[in-house]
Amino acid sequence: MANSTLGIKKVQLRAMILLLLGVSSLLSGCSSTSNSLERPKVPITATIVLTPAEPDRRSVLTATFTDGLNPAEFIDLRVLINTEVDGRHACYVYFDPAAGRLSLVKDSGEGSETISIGEHGSTTNSQCSLAGQTSSTSQAGEQVSLRLDLTFSASFRGPRNVYLFANTRRGESTGFIKAGVWDSADQ
Secondary structure, three states: OOOOOOOOOOOOOOOOOOOOHHHHHHOOOOOOOOOOOOOOOEEEEEEEEEEEEOOOEEEEEEEEEOOOOOOHHEEEEEEEOOOOOOOOOOEEEEOOOOOOOOEEEEEOOEEEEEOOOOOOOOOOOOEEEEEEEEEEEEEEOEEEEEEEEEEEOOOOOEEEEEEEEEEOOOOOOOOHHHEEEEEEHOO
């Protein structure tokens, strides 16, 4: 479907990612081995907004991850764009919050090229290019937002699932959760 307007068309893709660990302790309010209260587990949520590609195939994806306990606990945030959960031949980006570095996984799914947030230049695989200077991250309250400036290759066409993933220092992991679908053919 051709987009006849020159304005930016925004597609909102939302996903609710829940980690409900220790449900029995939430129900009982205390540990079975002691009288002390256990710290309840709080769900991690994530939403994404993808500004679809303009004629130059450039898109901006913003993923916002929320940790109700402490967003500084995130140690690994990932965005995977592909037809399935497979890092091969994908636009697959890791973010290391402590280092402020983005990694774009190579075509083989093994290894990656890194670039720092705000760094001039980009890193590229056969599916997409990730610009460091115009990508960014921010933290507000319980949220960490990751803004990725991506340019998709002409061969990376058609509907692609957008998956989100998060790990925390507490050992919690969302696994890959399908957050929505992006279709470059609509551009």
